[in-house]
Amino acid sequence: MSFLDTVRIALRALLKNKMRAVLTIIGVVIGIAAVTTIVSIGQGAGQLVSGEFEALGTNVVLVLPGQTRRGGVRQSGAPTLTAADADAIRVECPAVLAASPIVGTSGQIIYGNENWNPKEMQGVGADHLTVRNWALDAGGFFSQTDIDSNAQVCVIGQTLIPKLFRTVNPLDETVRVNNVPFRIIGILKKKGANMVGDDQDDVVLMPHSTVRKRLNGSPLDTVHAIMVSARSTDQMSKATKEIRALMYERHEVGPNDEADFSVQDTTEIAATLAIITGTLTLMLSAIAGISLLVGGVGIMNIMLVSVTERTREIGIRMAIGARGKDILRQFLVESVVLSCIGGAIGIALGTAASMAATMLINAYKPGTEWPMVVSIPAALVAMAFAAAVGVFFGYYPARRASMLDPIDALRYE
Amino acid sequence: MALIELKDVRRVYDLGEVQVHALRSVTRNVELGEYIALIGASGSGKSTLMNTLGCLDRPTHGSYLLGGEEVVTMNRDQRAKIRNRQLGFVFQSYNLLNRTSALENVELPLMYGKKIPPRERRDRAMEMLGKVGLADRYHHHPSQLSGGQQQRVAIARALVNRPSILMGDEPTGNLDSKTSREVIELFRELNEEQKITVILVTHDQNVARNAKRVIVLRDGEVVEDTQEFSLAKAALEYDPTVS
Ligand SMILES: Nc1ncnc2c1ncn2[C@@H]1O[C@H](COP(=O)(O)OP(=O)(O)O)[C@@H](O)[C@H]1O
Ligand SMILES: [Mg+2]
Numbered sequence: 220m221s222f223l224d225t226v227r228i229a230l231r232a233l234l235k236n237k238m239r240a241v242l243t244i245i246g247v248v249i250g251i252a253a254v255t256t257i258v259s260i261g262q263g264a265g266q267l268v269s270g271e272f273e274a275l276g277t278n279v280v281l282v283l284p285g286q287t288r289r290g291g292v293r294q295s296g297a298p299t300l301t302a303a304d305a306d307a308i309r310v311e312c313p314a315v316l317a318a319s320p321i322v323g324t325s326g327q328i329i330y331g332n333e334n335w336n337p338k339e340m341q342g343v344g345a346d347h348l349t350v351r352n353w354a355l356d357a358g359g360f361f362s363q364t365d366i367d368s369n370a371q372v373c374v375i376g377q378t379l380i381p382k383l384f385r386t387v388n389p390l391d392e393t394v395r396v397n398n399v400p401f402r403i404i405g406i407l408k409k410k411g412a413n414m415v416g417d418d419q420d421d422v423v424l425m426p427h428s429t430v431r432k433r434l435n436g437s438p439l440d441t442v443h444a445i446m447v448s449a450r451s452t453d454q455m456s457k458a459t460k461e462i463r464a465l466m467y468e469r470h471e472v473g474p475n476d477e478a479d480f481s482v483q484d485t486t487e488i489a490a491t492l493a494i495i496t497g498t499l500t501l502m503l504s505a506i507a508g509i510s511l512l513v514g515g516v517g518i519m520n521i522m523l524v525s526v527t528e529r530t531r532e533i534g535i536r537m538a539i540g541a542r543g544k545d546i547l548r549q550f551l552v553e554s555v556v557l558s559c560i561g562g563a564i565g566i567a568l569g570t571a572a573s574m575a576a577t578m579l580i581n582a583y584k585p586g587t588e589w590p591m592v593v594s595i596p597a598a599l600v601a602m603a604f605a606a607a608v609g610v611f612f613g614y615y616p617a618r619r620a621s622m623l624d625p626i627d628a629l630r631y632e
Numbered sequence: 633m634a635l636i637e638l639k640d641v642r643r644v645y646d647l648g649e650v651q652v653h654a655l656r657s658v659t660r661n662v663e664l665g666e667y668i669a670l671i672g673a674s675g676s677g678k679s680t681l682m683n684t685l686g687c688l689d690r691p692t693h694g695s696y697l698l699g700g701e702e703v704v705t706m707n708r709d710q711r712a713k714i715r716n717r718q719l720g721f722v723f724q725s726y727n728l729l730n731r732t733s734a735l736e737n738v739e740l741p742l743m744y745g746k747k748i749p750p751r752e753r754r755d756r757a758m759e760m761l762g763k764v765g766l767a768d769r770y771h772h773h774p775s776q777l778s779g780g781q782q783q784r785v786a787i788a789r790a791l792v793n794r795p796s797i798l799m800g801d802e803p804t805g806n807l808d809s810k811t812s813r814e815v816i817e818l819f820r821e822l823n824e825e826q827k828i829t830v831i832l833v834t835h836d837q838n839v840a841r842n843a844k845r846v847i848v849l850r851d852g853e854v855v856e857d858t859q860e861f862s863l864a865k866a867a868l869e870y871d872p873t874v875s
Contacts, residue, residue, distance in 0.1 A: 220743045235731060535727045538688060539789065540716020540744040542709045625688045629727065 220545050222552075229553035232525075240557060243521045246514025247561030247608060248568065251601050253507035255569025258597040260576055261500045266590045278316075278455050279350065281483040282308070282445040282462060299479040302427060304469060305344060305445045311465055314458035316450045319344035319351075320442035322427045324434050326397040330383040337379060338421040340396070342430025342442075350448045358390050358405035366426040369433065374405035376420035399433050401425060452486070459484045511604065514561065515612035522554050522616035533620050534628025547621035554613025555606050562605025566598050633700050635796070635829060636662035636685065641694035643680050643852075654680040655691065656852040662831065664796065667823040669840040670833045671868055672849035678833040681849065682801045685831060686721045687711040699796075716745050720790025720798045724805040726782040728774040734761060734785045735770040741793045760788040764818060780811030787818060797829040798822060804836050816842050840864065 233240045284299045305320040322342035327334050345363045348354065361372050373396070380389055389403050410419040431437045449458035463482050472478050526533070533546055570593055577591045643655040654677045662668060670678050683689035684696065687703055690711075696703045698714065706714070715721070728737045738757040742748050748756075761767060764784040774782050783803060790798055798819070804812040816839050822828045823844075832839060840846055846864035848856035856867035 221747065224743050531727075532729055535729060536740070536744070537712065538686075538715060538721055538723075538727070539741045540712050540793075542712040542744070544709070545744055626683055629688075629723070 220541075220548070225548055225552045226556065228549060229556045232529075232553055233557060239521060240560075243517050244514070244557055244561030244564070246510060246517045247558050247605055248514075248565045250507050250511030250514050250608075251562045251565025251605050252569040252572060253510060253565075254504065254601050254604065255566050255597065256572045256576070257500060257503045257507060258594060258601075259570065259573035259592050261496065262592040262594055262597070263573075263577060263590045264496055266592065278449040278452050278458075279485045280315075280447040280449060280455065280459050280462060281485065282447060282466065283481050283483065284441075284443070285477070285479045285481055299470065300442050300445055301440045302344070302442055303440065304466065305442065305447075307469060308445065308447055308462055308465060309346070312447075312458060312461035314449050314454040314461055316448050317346035317349040318445055318447040319347040319349075320427045321444040321446060322430045322435065322442050324397075324430050326434070328379070328383070328423060329395045330389075330392065333383045335379060335382040337376075337423050338418060340423045340425070340430075342425050342427035342434075344427060347424060347446075350446045352448075353410065354408045356406045356408045358403070360405050361426050366428050369429045370426055371399065371401045371429060371433065372404045373401040373423050373425045374407060375403055375424075376407045376422035377409045378418055378421040379423070380406070396423065396425070397434055401429075455484055455486050511608055514558075515608040518554050518558055518609060519612035519616060521557075522550060522613050523619070525553075526550060526616045526620040529620075530623065530628050530631040533623050534625055534631065537623070537625035538629060543621040546623075547617045550617035550620050551610065551613050554617065555609035558605045558609030558613075559602065562602050565605065566601055569601070570598075634661035634697075635664045635666075635699060636660075637695070637697040638685075639695040639697075641681075641684060641691045641696060643677070643684065643689070644692045653852050655684070657694075658852075658854055660847065660854060660857065662829065665823070665827050665829055667820070667830045667842075667844040668832070669843035669846045669864075670831065670849065671835060671840050671846060671864065673868075674835075676849040677852040678849055679801055680852075682799060682831070682833045686719055686799050687714045688721070712744075716741055717793060718795050718797065720787075720793070720795040722783065722786045722790050722798070722800040722803045724802040726774070726779075726786045726806075728782055728785055728789075730774050733771045733773055734766060734777065734788075737774070737785055738788045738792050741789060745793055757788070757792055760792045761785070763791075764788045778811070779807050780814060783807060783811075783815055784818070787815070791822070791828070795828075797831065800830075800832040800834075802833050802835065804834065804839055809838075812836065813838065837865070 282300060282304070300320070302320045305318045308315055309318040320343065324340045324342065325336075326340060327336050328340075345361060345366055348360055355374070356377070358374070360374055361370060364370075365372055373394070375389065383389070383394065384392070389406060391402065391404075393400050393402050395401070407420065407422070407424075412418055425434075427442060431440075431442075447458065447462060449455045459482055466472075466480055466482070467478065470479055536546060573593075574591060577589050580589045638658050638660045641655055641658045642653070645652040645654055658681060670681065672678050680689065684691050687698070687706075690704060694704070698718065703711065703714065729740070735754070735757050738760055739753050742753045742756060758767075758770065761770060764787055766781060766784055766788070769777060769781060769785075772781075774785070777785065783806075787798075787803075800819075803819075804815050807815060819830050819832065820842055823830045830843075832843065834840055841861050845857070845859050846861060847854055848864050848867040850867075855870075856864050858864050858867075
């Protein structure tokens with residue numbers, strides 16, 4: 220019998236018992252809908268997270284200060300990192316591409332009659348844009364010479380433009396930061412909001428030396444953090460090791476001493492995040508799997524009932540020449556058609572559910588654009604899953620039907 | 633070579649404690665184009681023999697050659713193929729698929745056979761229904777047809793694959809005498825005009841009288857095989873317990 224005829228017969232048989240067919244596939248519908256929703260939302264979260272890491276910079280390793288000990292006295296919070304550390308890391312660690320010291324500050328920025336308190340005001344190194352994987356929209360960035368000479372120049376993020384300048388081109392304009400004049404030499408490209416919804420373009424970047432000396436008035440050469448980027452993702456752990464070794468040496472940390480700094484590999488953070496989302500996905504998938512299992516058992520149950528009810532039909536078909544495999548195929552196709560219809564409805568419902576979820580998330584969390592992912596491969600996998608459920612749970616009943624003896628089947632009342 | 637050659641065919645039903653000898657030893661030949669009636673008391677083994685001939689059942693002993701081929705040692709698929717291509721079977725209770733049109737019922741054997749385009753399948757089914765006088769009933773479902781009409785659909789279905797043998801197990805058993813006569817007439821026509829070999833189980837004397845050869849079974853054995861209906865009738869009515 221041709222495949223098309225088999226499918227037609229299967230559809231016909233299912234249509235004779237519409238209500239039953241509908242009830243039978245509910246389990247599969249729920250299972251597949253759950254799988255689709257989980258995959259969509261999970262992928263959305265994945266994109267969001269990886270987007271965040273890209274925004275943070277590529278292959279970033281963070282060096283943060285710890286506590287200093289002087290004469291056995293712990294001086295907590297005192298910064299121990301210096302700009303020289305950053306230079307050394309860049310020069311001496313082969314796996315490191317760039318390093319930028321970070322000095323934080325805060326305050327008001329004034330231009331004419333307008334003033335604004337940017338979320339982030341940082342003193343950074345000349346390599347900062349490389350480390351953060353950021354680019355300029357206009358103008359240039361400050362150089363090592365600017366840093367060495369404590370130049371009063373700055374680069375601003377997109378958010379500041381409408382706040383301070385309206386129609387004026389900000390390039391080469393002079394603003395006052397905490398009453399210290401800074402000339403704007405560059406404008407950053409838009410980066411958007413980060414994972415927590417913070418506006419990353421609400422930023423002013425200045426040479427770290429200038430910030431330390433002119434704004435913070437600090438006599439020490441200390442910085443708050445060093446952001447380092449490795450040459451490639453593969454080299455991150457190598458870079459981390461090299462930095463650690465170099466810093467141990469530079470800071471004269473003995474084997475029994477507690478280090479006065481810490482080196483954090485962002486892939487470790489990413490890995491931790493991945494474990495968390497992975498665990499969540501696994502749990503949800505388990506639930507989806509159970510509902511698929513229940514759906515499959517439902518199909519098997521109904522197919523068994525159907526085989527029994529149609530024993531006589533099977534006998535008739537055999538009497539006129541249907542082979543065992545024709546009967547097997549007929550019932551198998553029937554259960555697969557059943558589960559695939561369930562799968563298709565499930566995918567539709569799941570897609571709708573994940574759309575709704577995305578809209579809800581975005582509505583309650585302004586600033587974050589949680590991406591809507593409708594994954595075609597995921598839909599195909601879900602469909603294949605549904606079909607597999609049909610085959611797996613339909614096989615036993617179909618096999619039973621195909622093994623019937625024609626005479627016994629014909630005699631069945 | 634005869635069309636059908638049965639040699640020492642036996643069928644024993646093993647019910648655990650007892651063994652039922654439905655067929656004790658049947659050795660018989662059937663030639664192409666014959667019209668045979670199988671008669672005998674209830675329980676004499678007619679259906680068992682018929683199912684064996686129809687390749688629906690396998691004897692527990694003996695040999696059954698159909699067109700020179702041994703059926704007894706064939707597997708399920710091979711027997712299914714023979715049922716599909718070489719034999720047409722009609723039943724007392726018609727055995728049509730319900731909620732399925734007459735046309736589709738008749739098309740069914742063509743679906744399980746060699747690949748035939750749906751168009752041709754349809755045409756052949758229509759032609760066959762026309763031959764059994766149901767040209768105006770293509771789309772009726774079995775429940776919308778009378779018993780006689782249903783049996784005609786079943787006959788059309790049995791013949792649509794152009795088998796050489798048409799078999800029936802009490803095909804007129806559920807019909808009233810008028811429709812029964814019409815169906816018998818159809819069998820006779822098929823035998824005489826299309827040269828189809830017809831083998832029928834019956835307890836209807838009219839059917840048996842119509843046949844050219846009558847085989848009488850008693851307790852799983854052939855007790856008479858004759859072209860004279862009167863002899864068959866005598867054998868049927870003979871009671872070995874009397875006299
Ligand atoms: N499936 C079966 N299991 C056990 N005994 C059977 C079965 N089918 C038929 N028989 C027995 O075999 C004998 C012949 O039955 P059957 O061929 O149906 O007779 P008929 O058709 O002539 O009435 C009877 O005694 C019947 O009880
Ligand atoms: Mg019988």
